[in-house]
Amino acid sequence: MSLPLLVILLFGFVVIPLLILKSLLKHRTLTLQVRQRGLHTRGKVLRVRDDFKGNSSRVDYVFSPPEGPEIHDSFHDSRQAAATRTPGSPIDIAYLPEAPRHHLRENVGFERPQVILVTLLFLLFASCGGIGVVGNYLQSARQAETPRP
Structure with a gap:
């Protein structure tokens, strides 16, 4: 596996899921703010x-x-x-009140059990994908270093 392919795969398996997770957690924060101060x-x-x-x-x-x-x-x-x-x-x-664009319909939002489940799934996907990609890269690097008879 080449280094550029490693970077692309790590980006797809680790960075993108973490960016999506960050967005979901921001939505959860907004849900809590609207419920507490809305x-x-x-x-x-x-x-x-x-x-x-x-x-x-x-x-x-x-x-x-x-x-x-x-x-x-x-x-x-x-x-x-x-x-x-x-x-x-x-x-x-x-x-x-300070940002009416941030609003929710009543009884709608990103709830704690959903947040926990989605977070665990994204972290599992990112860690398994990242470990698999790096492991494959290291294995192919070892094979490339091994002299062939």
Whole structure:
């Protein structure tokens, strides 16, 4: 195995999963901040559109925090759950007063058991992948050094 291939494989098996994990942990931190310090308001559903790719629907909504302009956003929901939402129906929102763009629908977020499970899976993937790649590289380096009769 060549050194450039080693670097590419380590990047794919270690760096990328750790960057994804960092992003997920940032989302968890945001979830905790919104739950601890967030203000509550009611938004309204603007429209519900079916996704043609899967079994979900996209729900577009808007809410108006007193601190600033209207915030428009959307989320994906199962078609069955989205069918209960109609344009104009209320939706509960929690948001950070200093940054209303950081908001969550009520009872939604990245929970502790999910964080633990995902963290363990990513760390297992990164460590097994990294150890496997480095082990393969060292083995191929030893074979290259061994003189052939």
